[in-house]
Amino acid sequence: MSSTNPQFSVIIPLYNKAAEVEATVRSVLAQSLEPLEIVVVDDGSTDESAAVVERIASPLVRLIRQPNTGECAARNRAMAEARGDYFALLDADDLWKPEFLEEIASLIEAWPECGIYSTAFEVVSPTGRVRGNCPTERGVVENFWRESMTCYVTIPSATVLPRRVVEELGGFPEGMKMGGDQFMWIKVASRHKVCFSPRALCDYSMVASNRSSAIYTPEKTPYSLEEFLNPPYESREENPWRAEFVAKCAIGKALTLTAKGDEEFGRRVVRNFGYTRHYRRGLRKLRALLLVPRCLRGRVHAFYNRMAWRLAHKGL
Secondary structure: OOOOOOOEEEEEEEOOOOOOHHHHHHHHHOOOOOOOEEEEEEEOOOOOHHHHHHOOOOOOEEEEEEOOOOHHHHHHHHHHHOOOOEEEEOOOOOEEOOOHHHHHHHHHHHOOOOOEEEEEEEEEEOOEEEEOOOOOOOEEOOOHHHHHOOOOOOOHHHEEEEHHHHHHHOOOOOOOOOOHHHHHHHHHHOOOOEEEEEEEEEEEEOOOOOOHHHOOOOOOOOOOHHHHHOOOOOOOOOOHHHHHHHHHHHHHHHHHHHHOOOHHHHHHHHHHHOOOOOOHHHHHHHHHHHHOOHHHHHHHHHHHHHHHHHHHOOOO
């Protein structure tokens, strides 16, 4: 266990996860290193999610209710209310292994200057469990942008942000309903080092109810990934790998939105991020999807994703 004794506030945005949230909170209560608090922001749930949290008998749990304003706003509200020095993010349908916070504390002790701390994870799918495609080295990631082109360095439920970094750079992009976590990673990693542990200490669920990607509605937000292509951020020439990662994030988001009918967003991404050299496959897929009749895009996109998952995880 780390001798620095960091004070962790666990940040859980909650929206209609009555079937999962109790197990999520209890995975935090089972940590070998106890957090300072667990801040749950119920973002206007219409099911029994808040009542489930209220029934958990622990002085560590704080439940805050607010009207539905989105996951990013709920995370920001939780961080604003939190008292700890580090914000440990956890979605309301994912789980931690008991050693998660202890491992993060060890990373902080060894590399205190970083702006993101994260671990590897396992994906729980309808057909089984598989380790996420993550780096294998422990410590500061040499090139976050290049590494993130081929594997997952950070996902929300396996990531911890120092309070000082959030106060310096601001929180998650409110109003952004998809890709808000990637927006945050880009913002932080553009200014700070990223620290990673290859221990798979988080379970990322693909089987939970109310998946955010399944209920997407049009965004109304002043934030966009295009802003990372302009000052004060480095140019494509100054940091080509960062530009490639931003393009990958934008194209991935555009594929989902285009499949749901947002053709304008997809065409804008093709215009602004068509420079990519390392994510040409995604760009070609987006261009092809834009040629498919709107009524068929969702089914074509879903079929492609199912086939890609099966090919990548044979036997599961």
